[in-house]
Amino acid sequence: MSILKNISFLSSSDAVEANEYLTDALGTNPLLLTELDLSKVKLKDHNWEKLSAFLLDSCCIVEKIMLNKCEVTKKMCSVLATVLSKNKLLKEMDLNSSPLLDSGVKKICEGLKKSSLKILNLSDCSISEEGYKALASALRSNPSHLIELDLRGNDPGQSGVKELVEMQQRSSLKTLRFFQGPAEETYQYLIRVFKQNPLISKELNLNETKLDLEKVNQLAVLLQDKHFRINTLQLSKCDLTEESCSVLASVLSSDSSSLKELDLSNNNLQDSGVKQLWNGLKNNNCTLEKLNLSDCSISEEGYKALASALRSNLSHLIELDLRGNDPGQSGVKELTDLLEDRYTKLKTLRFLSPDAEKACKYVPGLVGKDPFLVRELNLRDQKLGDTNIKYLAALLQDKHCKLNTIQLLKCSITEEQCVILTSALKSNPSHLRELDLSENQIKNRAVNLLCDVLKDSHCKLETLRLRCCSLTDEGCSAVTSALKSNPSHLRELDLSQIKLGDSGVNNLFDLLKNPQSKLDKLHLCGCSITEEKCEILTSALKSNPSHLRELNLSQNQIRNTGVNLLCDLLKDSHCKLETLSLHDCGITDVSSLAQCLTDTKALQFLKELDLSNNNLEDSEKKLIDAMQDSTCNLKLKSEETAKSTGGWLRWFKS
Template sequence: MFHLKNNCITEGGCHVLAAALNSNPSNLTELDLSENKLGNPGMKIILTLFENVQCRLEKLNLKNNCITEGGCHVLAAALNSNPSNLTELDLSENKLGNPGMKIILTLFENVQCRLEKLKLNCISITDEGCAALASAFNSNLRELDLSRNQIGDSGVTEISSLLRNSQTLQMLSLKNNCITEGGCHVLAAALNSNPSNLTELDLSENKLGNPGMKIILTLFENVQCRLEKLNLKNNCITEGGCHVLAAALNSNPSNLTELDLSENKLGNPGMKIILTLFENVQCRLEKLKLNCISITDEGCAALASVFNSNLRELDLSRNQIGDSGVTQISSLLRNSQTLQMLSLYVCDITDVSSLTQSLTNTKALQFLKELDLRGNEIGDSKQKLIDVLRDSNCKLSYDFDKCNREVRLSTVDSNERVTYDTAEDPDLFFTYNPPPPPHVGPSGTANSENVSDTVDGCIGVIGHKIIKAVVAIILEHLVDKQLKKDCYGCQGVVDGVLCDLRDEMYIVEGLAELRTKLVDETCEQAIYDAVDSWKKSTPSDSD
C-alpha cells in the first residue's frame, strides 16, 4: 500500500517514482496518486509499472489528476497489458468525456479483466458514454460510480440494460445526474428484473420528486430485494410522499440498514410517518440521516418515542430543534445501548445540560463514539459536557468560536496550540495558533490588509490550493460589505471551503449571490472549472 494523495506531484516527480516502484513491484498492491498534477505525460510514466511482469497492483487511484481524453489510449494499453490483478480503478474528476470513456472500456473486452470496482465520478459523460458502458459491461463488476455526470433520463435507459444482465453488481451510484420521474420507470423495471444482487443504491441529488420515488420504491415489493443502503437525499420529496415511502420500507424491512432522506422537506408530519418503520419488529435500520428536513422539537419527540434499538448513527444536523429538541434527544440517548454517532450540527442549540445529564452515570457513554455539536452557539453548559467526555472514547466536535463552522477541535497541547481536522476528511489536519483580531477602525470595519494577512496565513497552514480559487471572492465581500467579523470568521469560511462549499457559504453575510451560484445543479462542475482555470493561471506552486 502506497498513498501519495494530494502531494502536488507533477510529471517531474514521476520518473523517480516509477523507477522506485519498478525496482520492487511484487509487493505493491495499492497505489493512491489521487489529487496530484500528473497530467497525461506523468500518468504515462507511472503506468510503465504495468509492463513489469511482476506487477501485482490491485488498486489504482488516479482521481483528479488532469488526465484527459488524450491520455486514455496510453492508460487503456497499459491496463490491458497486465489486467489479471487490477480489481479497483478510480478515474474520477478527470475530463475524459464520452470519447475517453469509450477507450477505457476496451479493458472490459479483455477476458483476463478482473475489475470489480470502477469509479467514474464527474468525468463529463452523457448518455452516449452510458451506451458504451452497457455494451462493454464486465461480468465481474461489483461497484459502479457514475455520480456527477450529465447522463439524464436517456442515460438511465442505457444503464438499465446493464442492470438487467448483471449477476454481480452490488453498488450503483447515480448521484447528481439530472434524473427525473421520466427515468424512474425504466430504472425500476431493470432493478426489479434482477433484484437479488444489488445492495446499495445512491440516487441522491436528482429530481425524482414524490412520483419518481414511488416508482423506484416498487423494488421493495419484490421478495428478492436485498437492498441494504438507500440514498434519496435532496430529491424534492415532501410530506406527501412519506406514506408511500413508509409503506414500501415496511413491506420489506429486514435488509435495509442505511437510509438517507436529508435535504427533503419532510417536516414534522413527514418524519412521524417515516418513523412508523421503527415500529416494525423486523426493522434493522442502523444508520439514519435526516439532515436538513425542516423538523423541530416536535419531530425529536416523535423520534424519541419510537427509537429503534438497532440504530448506530443518527444525523439530525441543520434542523431547528433548539434546546427543547435536544432534551428529547437526550432521553433517547439515555436509553440507548447502540448509538455510536450523533450529529446535531447547526441545530440552534444554546444549552447542552440535558445531554450532559444523559451521558452521566449511564451506559450510553460506553457506546457513543462521536458527538457533533458544531455550528451551535453553546454557552457555559458546554464545559460540563467536555468534562464528562474528557476520559471517554467519544470524540466531541464543537466550534472553537461562533464563526468557525466546519473545523472541529481535536486537541489542545501544552502551548495552547489548537489542532483541527476537517469534518469530511479526518486525515487532513493542521495546527494553528490563532492570531490576534485584525485592527478595527472607528466604523467597526476590519482593516482589509490585516484580514488579507489572516486569509493568507490560513492558506499557508492548510496547504490546500483549492482555497485560493475562492479566497479572492471571500475577501472582496468581507471588505466591500464592511462586515464586522474578526479573523476567526475569515478562517471559518476558508475552512468551510475544504468540507462543503455549498453548506458553509451562508456563514458570512453578503455572500447570497455566490451561494445561489453554488447551490444550483451545475455548481460542482462550475467549481472544478474555476479551480482548473485558476491552476492554469498560476505561474508556480509557490504562488
C-alpha cells in the first residue's frame, strides 16, 4: 500500500468525507476542479454540512458551482449562503431550474452581501417579487462584485424589475438577464432603436415603425414575458394587418400581459382584424382599459364584433376610440347601448374628431344635442364665421354623423368657407338628402367641389337649393352636368336667380329626359330662360313627364310661345303637374292654356297656378271660366288671388 494514499491536504474530517463522496460521484477528485457540477449529485442535508467544509477549505480551488435542477432544502440554501460569504475564490454559481422560491433566495442573499461572486444564474427558480426585492437589497449592500445576474423564467411581480434595474445603475452589474430567445432579441432591438432601456418606462411607443408579421410575433413574445410589464403600447401607423391582430389577441389573452392601454390607430385593420382582436378582448385574462382604433377602416360589422366582445368581458375597458371609422346604420347604437349597462365600466366612447366635438359645443342648432341623433340642421340667417364653419365641416365629414338635412340659407358663407364645407361633404356624401346653400357667395371654385359630391355614386342627395348663389354660366353648367351623371336620387332642384346659358340648359335637358330622373320639383325662377330655351326644357319634360309635380319658371321671358309649349306638356296624360308658377313671364294671352285646361284632365292634378304680373287682357276671363269648377288656386295679380272651390269663385288678398 502506498503511503501517499493516507496523505490529506484538507483541514477537517468533514471536508475529507465530502471530497471522497464527490470523487466517487463525479469520478474525479474535486480538489483538481475549478468547476464543480453537482447537478446530478444527490446530496442530503448531512452531505451539505460536509460539502460546506470542503468548499471553505483552503485547498479547494473551485471557482464555479453548478446546481441545476436540484432539490432545494433550507440546509442547502444556508450552506450556499455561508459559502458565498466566506469563499473569496468562488466567482460563479449556477442554480438554474432549481425551485429556490423566495425563501431560498432570501437565504442566499445573506451570503451575497459579503460575497465576491461575479456571476449568478437563477433562471426558472420560481422566484417572485419578494425574491427580486431581496436580491436588489443584497446587491445594494455589496455593489462592487456581481457583474452578471440571470433571472429568466421567474415572475418579478409589479416592482421586481424596477428594483433591480434601478439598482443596476448604481452597481457593477453589467448584465441583467430577464428574457429568453425571441424576447431577448426584441428587447435588444428596442434598446438599439430607442437608445434607452425600455424596462425603465411603463410605455412603449413604436408609432410609425413598420412591423411585419415576424416582428409582431417577436414583440408578442416579449409582451407576454412577466418581466416586460409595460402598461401602454402605441402601434399607430405600423402597417398592421389581420394577422397582426391575431397575434395581439394572444397577448391580450395572456395572464402575464400587463397592458392597460393599446393604440392601434391608423392601421388598415378592417373588420377582419377587429374580429381577431375580439378573441383577446372577450378573454377574462384581458385587463385592457383603453383601446384606440381610430382610422382603422372599420365598418358596421367591426363595431358589432367590439360590442359583442365587451358584453362578454365587461369588467375592464373604460375607454374606446373609434374616430375616423364608418359605423354604418347600427354601429353607434350597438356600442352606446353598452354605456347603459350597469355591469360595464365603459365610460368613454370616442366617435367624433376634436373639431367635430367642438361643433356640438359651439355651432348654433347643435349645442346641447346628441350629434348622433340630429338629422336636420337649420342654420338659416346665422353668420357662422370661419371657426364654426371649420367645426361644422369636421362634423359633416365624420361618418358617425348622420345629418340628412343642412339648411344654410343666407349664412353669409364666403367662397372659401364653402370650399371647406363642400370638401367635407365630398368625403362623406352618403347620408345627405337635402342641401340648401341659397343666397351665399359660393362661386365657381366651391361649385367644382360640390360637383364632385353630386357625381359620387354614394351621393343620395334628393334636394339641392342654390338660389341666388352668384354662379356664372360656367358654374351652372358644371352643376347641371354633375346632376346629369347621377340623376336617380334628385327630387328637387332650385337654381333660381342663376343665369342659365346654353350649356346649362342643354345639360338640364339631358337630366330631365333621362328615364332615371325622378325630379318632381324644378325651380328656375329668374334664370334668363328665353322662348328658345323654354322649348328645349319642355321638350325634355314631355319625354319624361310622369314625375314632375312642381315647376317654377317665374321671371323668365318665355312669353306666349312658352305658355303654348307648356300646354303641350299639360296635354300629356302622364303629366301630373300640381304647381305651375309663371309670375312675370311677359305673357299676354292664355287662351291656349284655358282651352288646354278645358279639354284635358290637367285640372284633376293642378293645385296652384301663378300667372301674376302678366298682362293677360281679355284671355284672363277665359282662364277663370275654364277653372270655375276646379279646386286649383289661381293667382292672377300680385295683390289678389282667385280661388275656385265647389264651383264658386272667390277673391282674397294674397
